[in-house]
Amino acid sequence: MKKIFAPRMSAVALLAAAGIALIPALTQAEDGARIAGQICSGCHGVHGRSESPMFPKLNAQTPEYIEAQLKGFHEHARGETAARDYMWGMAALLDEAAVKSLADYYSHQAATRGAAGDPTLMAKGQEIFEHGVPDKGVPACASCHGAQAQGAGTFPRLAGQHQEYLLRQIEVFQNGTRGNAPVMTAVAHTLSADQAKAVAAFLQSR
Numbered sequence: 001m002k003k004i005f006a007p008r009m010s011a012v013a014l015l016a017a018a019g020i021a022l023i024p025a026l027t028q029a030e031d032g033a034r035i036a037g038q039i040c041s042g043c044h045g046v047h048g049r050s051e052s053p054m055f056p057k058l059n060a061q062t063p064e065y066i067e068a069q070l071k072g073f074h075e076h077a078r079g080e081t082a083a084r085d086y087m088w089g090m091a092a093l094l095d096e097a098a099v100k101s102l103a104d105y106y107s108h109q110a111a112t113r114g115a116a117g118d119p120t121l122m123a124k125g126q127e128i129f130e131h132g133v134p135d136k137g138v139p140a141c142a143s144c145h146g147a148q149a150q151g152a153g154t155f156p157r158l159a160g161q162h163q164e165y166l167l168r169q170i171e172v173f174q175n176g177t178r179g180n181a182p183v184m185t186a187v188a189h190t191l192s193a194d195q196a197k198a199v200a201a202f203l204q205s206r
């Protein structure tokens, strides 16, 4: 029997704080769907379709990216405030098999779109997504994240993600606290707040 719960007080306290009771059956589960339903859904929503911009959607995210982020939380390399407050304890509960199983589960959940915003803002965002900002050295987002922002491998899916969450990530890439993101730290450093807002509005609606 593989252990999912490491005896970490902080993680247990975090679960309690989130109002989640420890269910004995979970300690035996290696099944991503079950862990997702019993723990992760409390924040990330049923099937990973989070309804709150505080919590990123996980549905249809690439498995390689999910694994890389859970590793980043576990090793405390992804260190922005929300990661520390919410995900360090969660990641400490998961063993390697559970991580793989969760990544596989979420990657197979159907994608969902978010609400469309102001058309002018979205058009500006689409321009940045497809062509970058050449005079500031910002490359086209589509060149890594895919023409439909669907993601591939360790390049995450961005389509349908909450715009507030996307904006928060651009901020933490820029201030360096999301320390496991060498690529985006380089990509995002010259993006202005207005440009970030436009591209996030565009992506949420895809």
Ligand code: HEC
Pocket (backbone or CB within 6 Å): 018, 035, 036, 039, 040, 041, 042, 043, 044, 054, 055, 056, 057, 058, 066, 069, 070, 080, 081, 082, 083, 086, 087, 090, 094, 102, 156, 168
């Ligand atoms: C108490 C709330 C909470 C619970 C429960 C929770 N998470 Fe999270 N999770 C968050 C928050 C908040 C973030 C965003 C952190 C940030 O903004 O930096 C996050 C981020 C993530 C990310 C990164 C997503 C991305 O797009 O980069 C992954 C992967 C993740 N969580 C997986 C899980 C899994 C798997 C579980 C269940 C074992 C889980 N989470 C349980 C709150 C939670």
Ligand code: HEC
Pocket (backbone or CB within 6 Å): 056, 128, 129, 132, 138, 139, 140, 141, 142, 143, 144, 145, 154, 155, 156, 157, 158, 166, 167, 169, 170, 180, 181, 182, 183, 184, 185, 187, 191, 199
């Ligand atoms: C050279 C490849 C590349 C380009 C170009 C690129 N990205 Fe990324 N992006 C990545 C990678 C890789 C990650 C995962 C973090 C890391 O390793 O830096 C990521 C992560 C992200 C995330 C975090 C998603 C999440 O779920 O937390 C956002 C937001 C993002 N990119 C937005 C953009 C935007 C907007 C652009 C265009 C201005 C862009 N990216 C251009 C490679 C790229």
